[in-house]
Amino acid sequence: LDELNLDNGTPLCSKCGGLLKPNTISFGQNLVPEDLERAQDLALSCDMMIAAGSTLVVQPAASFPLLAKQNGGILAIITQSDTPLDDIADFVFHEKLGDFIDRLAY
Template identity: 55%
Template sequence: MTESLAASIATLQDMIQGARVVAGFTGAGISTESGIPDFRSPGSPWMRHKPISFEHFRHSAEARREAWRRKFAMDDLYRDARPSQGHLAFASLVASGRMPAVITQNIDGLHQESGLAADQVIELHGNGTYAKCLSCGGRHELDWVRQCFDADGWPPDCRICGGILKAATISFGQAMPEEPMRRAQNLTASCDLFLVAGSSLVVYPAAAFPALAKENGARLVIVNRDPTPLDDVADLVIHAEIGSVFSVFVL
């Protein structure tokens, strides 16, 4: 570890120690160290196919079939992914009482696997570890959906109402979830330190929360491998790997 990185981490420790309410905000970078590639990374499996829009998914059985085929193929690739040092650090910060919840752009469920309760994770883009019915909202576990899909090559209908099942993620063209957005806005408004880890801060409306926190008077910290559009207004910027910065916070 370089002297400058060590000094930045020490500053971050002081800022967290002095904060009343810390809002955590995570993006793909916290999970790349778990082996899950960033959507925009060169060569990422996510970039091999044109995304299937929400409307296309709703109106085309073939689109739904292809979406589920891709979903299960990706799940097989990253089945062994486990929480990174960054995930464990955020779980420790929540356990300490300084961070009420983590706002995340990720859909991999690794924050929950790191020890956080479901209500301690605000998922702006949904969760890919289960399915929901688009009609009644009923939850269905992926093991059952996969079993049905493998049997005849088609995803099953909702067992509750017969509606369309979709991974519980937010697709292109799909409305952002109201309750998580409301919770994220409330946490952003109440914090005095907003801590970004592993986000490029280019995907909106999620990326608006750090700027809103800064406008409300909170201090802004950005830890990301590459520069972001908000680096110039942040109080502390650390361009480094997430694990190398946050390992000191893991209990």
């Protein structure tokens, strides 16, 4: 990672050409408290939340769609498998996220 130059945006993997994601959180890493507070504030005040590509089981992120729905927001879920929030969601699309996005483009 020391060899990467981030001045030109997100770097590409030298082996596969995919985007390297420098701002992700891995399991076991602590989340930034300010980021969590902002996410909660946004969930409480949004008109609509789209949960895309998530099983909605890993906390604390899985709680944000529920907060949005409980506070009057519309909830849309796009993921391949069932989630604990499917029954309360306004829209549920069980398909690959890439396929869903491709359909939107046409």
